[in-house]
Amino acid sequence: MLMMRGLEARALSLYKQGKVPGSFYDGYGQEAVSAGAAFAMAAEDRLCILHRDLAAHIVRGVEPARILAQYMGRASGITGGRDGNVHFGDRNRGCVGMVSMLPDMMCVANGLALAFKLRGQKAAALTFCGDGASSRGDFHEALNWAGVQRLGVIFVLENNQYAYSTPTSAQFAVDPVKRAETYGVRGVSVDGNDAEAMFAAVHEARTRAANGEGPTLVEAQTMRMHGHAAHDDMRYVPKELVEHWAARDPIKLQSKRLKELGVDLDALQRDVDAEIDAASQEALASPMPDPDTALDGVFCEGEATELADGLAPWSGWAHA
Amino acid sequence: MPELTYLQAISSALRDELRADERVFLLGEDIGAFGGAFKVTHGFHEEFGADRVMDTPLAETAIIGTAVGAAVSGLRPVAEMQFADFIACGFDQLVNVAAKMHYRQGLAVPMVVRLPSGGGFSGGPFHSQNPEAWFMHSPGLKVVAPSTAEDAKGLLHAAIQDPNPVVFMEHKHLYRRVRGEVQDGIYTTPFKARIARRGENLTVITYGAMVPAALEATAELDGVEVLDLRSLTPLDVEAIVDSVSRCSKVVIVDEANATCAAGAQVSAVIAEHAFEMLDGPVKRIATPDVPIPFSPPLEAAVLPSVTRIREACDELLGY
Helix, strand or coil: CHHHHHHHHHHHHHHHCCCCCCCCCCCCCCHHHHHHHHHCCCCCCEEEECCCCHHHHHHHCCCHHHHHHHHCCCCCCCCCCCCCCCCCCCHHHCEEECCCCCCHHHHHHHHHHHHHHHHCCCCCEEEEEECHHHHCHHHHHHHHHHHHHCCCEEEEEEECCEECCEEHHHCCCCCHHHHHHHCCCEEEEEECCCHHHHHHHHHHHHHHHHCCCCCEEEEEECCCCCCCCCCCCCCCCCHHHHHHHHCCCHHHHHHHHHHHCCCCHHHHHHHHHHHHHHHHHHHHHCCCCCHHHCCCCCCCCCCCCCCCCCCCCCHHHCCC | CCEEEHHHHHHHHHHHHHHHCCCEEEEECCCCCCCCCCCCCCCHHHHHCCCCEEECCCCHHHHHHHHHHHHHCCCEEEEECCCHHHHHHHHHHHHHHHHHHHHHHCCCCCCEEEEEECCCCCCCCCCCCCCHHHHHCCCCCEEECCCCHHHHHHHHHHHHHCCCCEEEEEEHHHCCCCEEECCCCCCCCCCCCEEEECCCCEEEEECCCHHHHHHHHCCCCCCEEEEECCEEECCCHHHHHHHHHHHCCEEEEEEEECCCCHHHHHHHHHHHHCHHHCCCCCEEEEECCCCCCCCHHHHHHHCCCHHHHHHHHHHHHCC
């Protein structure tokens, strides 16, 4: 969570210096959602990670220098400059990169889970989605399909209260958890600012998924604390709402717990900062992509590339 | 060699791939126990089971998206749209997720989407379309369109074995009308054009159901070549330029709507690469820019016919 917040702060700073082209999106205040969820997944599981979920990439083992290079459109970024910001998935870490149409990956995650089912593998697929995405057809087709085929898939719905400027009250009349249940998908709602609650909910969903007990939608209640993107001052969000959630910052909450366990948080922060400094230097030294390669890779030539396994820092899944 | 219909050749390719490669599975609406709307998968359910000949919910977006997820996992999904027209409902997953995946992420998406396409039997505006040009305009997708039973099987084998998403246009009007000798077992047909009939006075460049129409229309004309493109992406520029260079006069036929059709691209290729080889204007025959009407006289009025192709060739030969 500290790495996500630090990397995004550094990337925002690089954006303001003109070193990050295009726009800039972050997940400030939502770090517990992706960190907690990703820690609950095994190395052989598959993930589709969205644009406010940087911690999940970090948990899977994507190196900070490659992430910063990705923001800056450098050759050493995960997509080599072919796609921007957090539009990436490191296939060598078992991740499929997102597209801008946000519920699309729900259908893809079903396919990942279907592959496990057809091969008889005890593993699970997870994708994130948002409150706004729940209005699109893909969301409903994916939930229905997952329910019908009892797929081992987990949909983490990040309810951060706003889809760009649209509040959830203008997005849906029926709660997403209830909607999931009507499709035969188990629905649970958790405090998305509590990393341990996220871990527990996804851990349970993952156990069920891998054991053939079907799909789960985990609604993570959280708040988008920054604008939709760097240009957005989110003046449409009531000040009191931001203040309410600011008091519930996920990093503050987890820090308090760790302090009680005797963890040296200052040392932890220093380590993270040092790693980000080093990553930043490495990324800034990395070349831009060669324009002569702009047409390369539209098609796969030769053997089809496949997904490989990611890291699973929480060893509990080693013998799952 | 056994003689198969175009439809039987497609079934044969699917059956052979399912038998040879355990990664291959089929998914679509009503393809399992029912055997498919056109019976392409008749009897498959019994031989391969419900997991490998998978009946899905009526959800085209989810069919394509699920196939993408299975493909990146190393399986070889072959998705069927019940009618090509319905791909509009799964368009986003195909052009945004599947097509761009390898360029963006270096991750291959080895999948096939079968699109039963085309008109000529009062299917009306939603069961008659030829949407191949949509996918030619979407980098990352390959698009093939067989016109014979032999190529239907060979191109489908090649499509399933290709590491990229391939849109397989199978023309419904050819399903039971076209038959021919087809090799047993697995063979692949390259994504290249073929000369359906060699000539030297004029070339008709076309694909799919317009190939037999062009052959019939020009059977009694002297020295008319028919070039069957077979693959629209990649487009066989070399074969087009070669044919135009030898024949000097060109008629291009699409069953699809005219604007930005595959034939429009062929015309542009000729203008760019073979302009000086021409002895007359490039003539195009295609369906005008209109939805495909239902009633037989209306439909016949818009779809390219043997007569229209014949007239265009006569006119150009006399130029």
